[in-house]
Amino acid sequence: MSKYPWLLFHPNIPLPLHGLAPRVIKGQQWWNQTKREAKAKLDQHCWACGVHKYDAKYHQWLEAHECYSINYGKGEVKYVGTCALCHACHNYIHDGRMQMIVGSPDFPHQKYVDIIEHGETVLKEWFELKGWQWKGYKKAYQPMTLYFYLYPELPPFSNKIEWIEGIGEAEWNDYHLIVDGKRYEAKHKSYEDWLRFYQ
Numbered sequence: 001m002s003k004y005p006w007l008l009f010h011p012n013i014p015l016p017l018h019g020l021a022p023r024v025i026k027g028q029q030w031w032n033q034t035k036r037e038a039k040a041k042l043d044q045h046c047w048a049c050g051v052h053k054y055d056a057k058y059h060q061w062l063e064a065h066e067c068y069s070i071n072y073g074k075g076e077v078k079y080v081g082t083c084a085l086c087h088a089c090h091n092y093i094h095d096g097r098m099q100m101i102v103g104s105p106d107f108p109h110q111k112y113v114d115i116i117e118h119g120e121t122v123l124k125e126w127f128e129l130k131g132w133q134w135k136g137y138k139k140a141y142q143p144m145t146l147y148f149y150l151y152p153e154l155p156p157f158s159n160k161i162e163w164i165e166g167i168g169e170a171e172w173n174d175y176h177l178i179v180d181g182k183r184y185e186a187k188h189k190s191y192e193d194w195l196r197f198y199q
């Protein structure tokens, strides 16, 4: 059972918005409820690869991921809902974070390689099912350019989520988050700010 394999194309969260998320804005109680609903929706199966949590690799649990539509031209990041993913699929999506911690005791290089391979296998199987030509896909810090470059012909995945090309067009301070129609400004006011905070 694999319902939404395209979720694996979900880009990394743009740097200016790190530390800002619906779970931060709406609080723990909302987040607990939202996580519970996301996991129950597909009966404890990963939304991207379809594995049941008890059969998942690394951890026999699901992790909740906040999903966004992102317009890189305008710097607009809009919360559209939360999905539940196995540890491997979730890490595949957050590969920017993964690249920062790979090589640490908790995250050996082989785990990184396995997770990239897991994500690519799920995507490849989905492409074959659709009769689309698989040209590979390897996420990087700026995944959108690569994704549009490789697959300009893919139809929209859903009417809810949209990732619009235009990396580099919006300024750092254009980036903002929309949750329930309300606008929230970036937490880090510049790249230097971001660096100071995370290093």
Ligand SMILES: [Zn+2]
Binding pocket: 046, 047, 048, 049, 050, 051, 085, 086, 087, 088, 089, 090
């Ligand atoms: Zn999965």
Ligand SMILES: [Zn+2]
Binding pocket: 064, 065, 066, 090, 094
């Ligand atoms: Zn996530």
